[in-house]
Amino acid sequence: MNRYDFDTIHDRKGTGCAKYDMLEHFYGKADLLPLWVADMDFAVAPEISNALAERLAHPVLGYNFRMKSYYASIVNWVLRRYNWQIKREWIISTPGVVTAINAAVLTLTSPGDGILVQTPVYDPFFEAVEKHGRRLLTNPLVLSGDRYEIDFADFEQKLLQSRMFILCSPHNPVGRVWTREELVQMGRLCKKHGVVVVSDEIHADIVFSGHRHFTFGSLEDFADFSIVCYSPSKSFNLAGLCTSAIVIPDERLRKTVDGYIWDMHLFLGNTFGITALEAAYTHGEAWLESLLQYLESNRDYLVKYFAEKLPNFRVIKPEGTFLAWLDFRQTGLTDEEFFDRMVNGAGLALSMGKTYGNDGRGFARINFGCPRSVLQDACDRLFNTFG
Ligand SMILES: Cc1ncc(COP(=O)(O)O)c(C=O)c1O
The missing domain is CATH 3.90.1150.10 (Aspartate Aminotransferase, domain 1)
Incomplete structure (x- = not known):
């Protein structure tokens, strides 16, 4: 029941x-x-609505400061669910995953640079590339029997012209949960060609029996060149609260992206999103x-x-x-x-x-x-x- x-x-x-x-x-x-x-x-989830009600019982809704327990909930979630030990300092905050993708494109690439995506794919990826004058490169996924697969020869070919790869893992809309082998193969090729990976893992919590989500940054030494985007907004249905957690282990990459987020005052967050994320990751399992x-x-x-x-x-x-x-x-x-x-x-x-x-x-x-x-x-x- x-x-x-x-x-x-x-x-x-x-x-x-x-x-x-x-x-x-x-x-x-x-x-x-x-x-x-x-x-x-x-x-x-009632665990989340209770936490929100409790927060609302306090009548002041001023500027936010994310407490230790907020970051601990993310660190623990990533460890428990995806088996990756991250550090609190690696986490930056954005209102959404799409905000983070755009910030990464704007700060880590230049106009005219190639950025690779795997089509068909979540359409804001296209906008994040093209609206900022970057060049959209595509590695079309191949429908083989009943599932989509990666054409790795084409993938590597396209990487030769790319500065960044935006990975959708699990993949919207084709529903693939990439295997460890596929992710390792993609990551090794990106490393070989000096391509930064933005791994959009917003759907990471929704994986069905027989499959397992491997988080990109936990594999081999991929943490050194990756930006991994998490959020409770899909799995806990909190999209309206605009709160996501972006993990960037490499200091240079992190400072670059986070500098932009700070300059735009996008780090502030909203009280209810912060409360809901912590409740979801602490009590929502x-x-x-x-x-x-x-x-x-x-x-x-x-x-x-x-x-x-x-x-x-x-x-x-x-x-x-x-x-x-x-x-x-x-x-x-x-x-x-x-x-x-x-x-x-x-x-x-x-x-x-x-x-x-x-x-x-x-x-x-x-x-x-x-x-x-x-x-x-x-x-x-x-x-x-x-x-
Ligand atoms: C793959 C993917 N990334 C990002 C988003 C939206 O993320 P956010 O609302 O945090 O910007 C969606 C929403 O459907 C999505 O499917």
């Missing part, structure tokens, strides 16, 4: 949440079932384990449903994350046709795959971080429209 409740449907409309209240803006229609933006529809079971059974439901009832579609079974990558190429529909039928027929909002690069055409991303009944409804809508 799961002692936490993931089945209740919370009406989020009108709470100022992107997932529901921006449907009209992004899909042209407000009355859709939203399985798009990557937050979950679950209530925050039981809730997270329950969540993982729930998400894994949602994933299995989704995969089975498509295999049995929608054979023209294929779900690339995610090894981690609460996002599933749906291949609709066999239906023969264009992206525009699929979008039109998804919105106007099924009444659903999924993320279109082309958002994540051109190799995402013919795919859509489904967020299954929702009560099972909502997922069932979404599957039935797809069946009634496309089946």
Whole structure:
């Protein structure tokens, strides 16, 4: 029995949440079932809401100072969950992982420098490169059978022209949890070619049975040239609190990135994000384990449903994350046709795959971080429209 409740449907409309209240803006229609933006529809863990309520019981909300216990919670989490002993001094604070990626690009590369990403990939990676006048290089992931793999020959070729590699680990949207061997091979090649690695590990806590997350900085001597980005915002559904922890062991790299964060006054943080992160990493493990079971059974439901009832579609079974990558190429529909039928027929909002690069055409991303009944409804809508 799961002692936490993931089945209740919370009406989020009108709470100022992107997932529901921006449907009209992004899909042209407000009355859709939203399985798009990557937050979950679950209530925050009671251990976290209690800590927030306790903090709010104190009536003053002035500037923050992160206490020893805050840093200890991160150090302990990284050790317990990812088996890496980090030092408190290596941690810098940013409002988000995307802020950290942009700060790293701005401070560690120059206009015109090549930056490598593995497509299809979380789209703010493209913006972090291109909006700052850097050159986007791509190492397309290869769909081999039922999972995506890395073309290492191409990877090394692209590294020759790169100053930085932005790794998505686990990978959004293709759902890969990279193996130790894959990470070691990527890391060794980056070292060989003097390429700094920004490892976005925001999905690190959401890994399903049979897979294990290896944190990049813990492998070989990769800590010397890596920036590892953690956050409770995906795993504990705290994205609205804008709090992440960035680990940069190398002093020169850390001072460079952190200097920028300080100059922009991005280090200040917000009271509730700080409280919630510490509560999540200190008291949230039981809730997270329950969540993982729930998400894994949602994933299995989704995969089975498509295999049995929608054979023209294929779900690339995610090894981690609460996002599933749906291949609709066999239906023969264009992206525009699929979008039109998804919105106007099924009444659903999924993320279109082309958002994540051109190799995402013919795919859509489904967020299954929702009560099972909502997922069932979404599957039935797809069946009634496309089946
Ligand atoms: C891979 C990845 N990185 C970063 C983010 C967002 O991070 P933040 O809100 O901390 O900037 C997301 C959100 O979906 C994501 O999937």
